[in-house]
Amino acid sequence: MSPHTFPLGPPPYPLGEPLVRREGREKVTGAARYAAEHTPPGCAYGWPVAAGIPRGRVAAVDTAEALALPGVITVLTHENAPRLAAAEDPTLSVLQEDRVPHRGWYVALAVADTLETARAAAEAVRVTYETDDGADVLLRADHPRLYEPEEVNGGYPGTRERGDFEGAFAAAPVTVDATYHVPPLHNHPMEPHASTAHWSEGHLTVYDSNQGATKACEDLAALFKLDKSEITVVSEHVGGGFGSKGTPRPQVVLAVMAARHTGRPVKVSVPRREMPAVVGHRAPTIQRVRLGAGNDGVITALSHESATHTSTVTEFVEQAAVPARVMYASPNSRTVHRVVPLDVPTPSWMRAPGECPGMYALESAMDELAVQLGIDPIELRMRNEPDTEPDSDRAFSSRHLMGCLRDGAERFGWSPRDPRPGVRREGDLLLGTGVAASTYPVLIVGSDAEAHADRDGTFRIRVNATDIGTGARTVLAQIAAGALMAPEDRVRIEIGNSDLPPAMLAGGSAGTGSWGWVVHKACTALRARLRDHVGPLPADGFTVAADTRQENSERSPYARHSFGATFAEVQVDTVTGEIRVRRLTGVFATGRILNPRTARSQFIGGMTMGLGMALTEGSEMDPEFGGFAGCDLAGYHVPACADAPRIEAYWVEEEDPHLNPMGSKGIGEIGIVGTAAAVTNAVWHATGVRLRDIPLTPDKVL
Ligand code: MOS
Numbered sequence: 001m002s003p004h005t006f007p008l009g010p011p012p013y014p015l016g017e018p019l020v021r022r023e024g025r026e027k028v029t030g031a032a033r034y035a036a037e038h039t040p041p042g043c044a045y046g047w048p049v050a051a052g053i054p055r056g057r058v059a060a061v062d063t064a065e066a067l068a069l070p071g072v073i074t075v076l077t078h079e080n081a082p083r084l085a086a087a088e089d090p091t092l093s094v095l096q097e098d099r100v101p102h103r104g105w106y107v108a109l110a111v112a113d114t115l116e117t118a119r120a121a122a123e124a125v126r127v128t129y130e131t132d133d134g135a136d137v138l139l140r141a142d143h144p145r146l147y148e149p150e151e152v153n154g155g156y157p158g159t160r161e162r163g164d165f166e167g168a169f170a171a172a173p174v175t176v177d178a179t180y181h182v183p184p185l186h187n188h189p190m191e192p193h194a195s196t197a198h199w200s201e202g203h204l205t206v207y208d209s210n211q212g213a214t215k216a217c218e219d220l221a222a223l224f225k226l227d228k229s230e231i232t233v234v235s236e237h238v239g240g241g242f243g244s245k246g247t248p249r250p251q252v253v254l255a256v257m258a259a260r261h262t263g264r265p266v267k268v269s270v271p272r273r274e275m276p277a278v279v280g281h282r283a284p285t286i287q288r289v290r291l292g293a294g295n296d297g298v299i300t301a302l303s304h305e306s307a308t309h310t311s312t313v314t315e316f317v318e319q320a321a322v323p324a325r326v327m328y329a330s331p332n333s334r335t336v337h338r339v340v341p342l343d344v345p346t347p348s349w350m351r352a353p354g355e356c357p358g359m360y361a362l363e364s365a366m367d368e369l370a371v372q373l374g375i376d377p378i379e380l381r382m383r384n385e386p387d388t389e390p391d392s393d394r395a396f397s398s399r400h401l402m403g404c405l406r407d408g409a410e411r412f413g414w415s416p417r418d419p420r421p422g423v424r425r426e427g428d429l430l431l432g433t434g435v436a437a438s439t440y441p442v443l444i445v446g447s448d449a450e451a452h453a454d455r456d457g458t459f460r461i462r463v464n465a466t467d468i469g470t471g472a473r474t475v476l477a478q479i480a481a482g483a484l485m486a487p488e489d490r491v492r493i494e495i496g497n498s499d500l501p502p503a504m505l506a507g508g509s510a511g512t513g514s515w516g517w518v519v520h521k522a523c524t525a526l527r528a529r530l531r532d533h534v535g536p537l538p539a540d541g542f543t544v545a546a547d548t549r550q551e552n553s554e555r556s557p558y559a560r561h562s563f564g565a566t567f568a569e570v571q572v573d574t575v576t577g578e579i580r581v582r583r584l585t586g587v588f589a590t591g592r593i594l595n596p597r598t599a600r601s602q603f604i605g606g607m608t609m610g611l612g613m614a615l616t617e618g619s620e621m622d623p624e625f626g627g628f629a630g631c632d633l634a635g636y637h638v639p640a641c642a643d644a645p646r647i648e649a650y651w652v653e654e655e656d657p658h659l660n661p662m663g664s665k666g667i668g669e670i671g672i673v674g675t676a677a678a679v680t681n682a683v684w685h686a687t688g689v690r691l692r693d694i695p696l697t698p699d700k701v702l
Helices: 024-028 115-124 165-171 213-223 250-262 272-278 355-373 377-383 401-412 472-484 511-532 596-615 675-687
Strands: 044-050 056-062 072-077 106-112 126-131 159-162 174-182 194-200 203-208 231-234 266-269 285-293 299-311 332-342 429-441 448-453 459-462 491-494 542-547 561-573 579-589 646-651
Touching (some): 044 115, 203 213, 203 250, 250 266, 299 355, 355 596, 401 429, 401 561, 401 579, 448 511, 459 511, 472 491, 472 511, 511 542, 561 675, 579 675, 596 675
Parallel strands (some): 459 491
Antiparallel strands (some): 044 106, 056 126, 159 332, 429 561, 561 579
């Protein structure tokens, strides 16, 4: 049997139960401590100095005034900061040279006894720059330096072609050729990036806000030329990341540098306003989608081309055309990425990188095609369901997109829908409904875990998972209890510490599948051992270690993806141009749902983020001064409670034996994927005007 195939019996209790978060009470009472809330004795505070030019170099740093402030310990610059080994991720190579690749790049760190003094000292540092002329910060579809990269984020090939797109498109009786703009977007997790670094007797302990302490520990070891055993990274509670904490960010390097330089524990938090420049962002995309179809709605030609930016520091290519390789059958297809390095902060992962902006464009174009053909958008998708994954011709391990669309249509009350736009009025308001599909790949990464049985009948599971707010502890306890056939309250879960067995980070919607599989494996082995054992346990109990590297060393023979459908109802104010979403309904096919309470929270959280993407979120590079213009939560509008109406998430039953022992697919990202297009398609239905440049702020509507 393939290592990717599992006989799925009924889920062992308490899998599938809506257990409450284990740390919920700690969190809501303020007892849970986050990275910046650890204050070792003698702790000092670092405040970074961000470059104030669009591009150039640091000519001189005058620290005299800063150092003269009472309580200032040091100011680190590229001249006196500890030297680092060459970084695998060059955004971590801070204070190593005088180059300023973009506005906001860190050029110094003030360290003082208090946070307030550190901040005052940072403001008193006088940096003289040599500014390069002609910083280039704006992405254009015709930018002369755009090139086609070999590979895009996720390791996908940059370009794929099947058949003869141009010929088929030219011959198609019905065509859509539309270009969509997605602006830079910011992750803005509730908890800003923060680190507290502490050297004690040759051992470095770092409290760090990240999505994976294993990776943070490895990267710090490489940068500071230490052995991993000399470092412990603790990430016990993390207030969100959405990809921006997938890898270490500059503040952790600065904190460790400063602690090494001063001999004191040092805490560094990234100020909210500086986050857009140093923790990654979703790169803007300009996406041209061309669809050619017969009068029956069957697509014969599909092209998705995405242009995006990266920084001059490192190449990161948002893989926006990748979902077009998964979604719809078309004998002739081409998907192309182009990228241009600009003088911008380095982009990175943001919730459903690739799928999220890519599906906004593709699902908008599908809606445009449905309108052209006069076919209901759900029916159009049904007519283009592929038998196998179009890109690879592999069989899908499971694909219940149609089930999601049908179920969602019923719950939402899609039919009978008058397809005509701009005909439903309530006073000054125009009303409309829209739908879009979503998809996200199933990713699983081999990990390590230990399961321990104590004499007192309790169990301890050790795995370096991270709970970034998802409920990872709770669902891992459910998986462990199910495999052990033990009561859930007898299972303790230890996560969020790099001393634990190394495991996948909380990213790519891969956490539960990766950690859960190895926890299941360790617990199953432990249970077998206990079953065979006669008499009392030895004093230190039994410990079983497991890893799933072998199982995950080869690619699954199946194309494995989650699917979903999102429905939106909007109202457009014809006087003010304000759009409000009245309700959102999402239905997802993501294998087995292991905890309906925490799963629902992931789905509606993703959908809320998609609502923001459609209507209010967006950032702009300042062409004159460089840097993002709207850096804080006053200038970058994430949805507040009043913006988030009736958001409902459901799922269809999906039994997929080709995933992992739990039969689960990832659920952290798919909620965002179809939401923006569902909302903007509804805006078309309300108004009859196709707006292809999100967010749909009132100025664009009027
Ligand atoms: Mo998610 S953007 O893979 O952390």
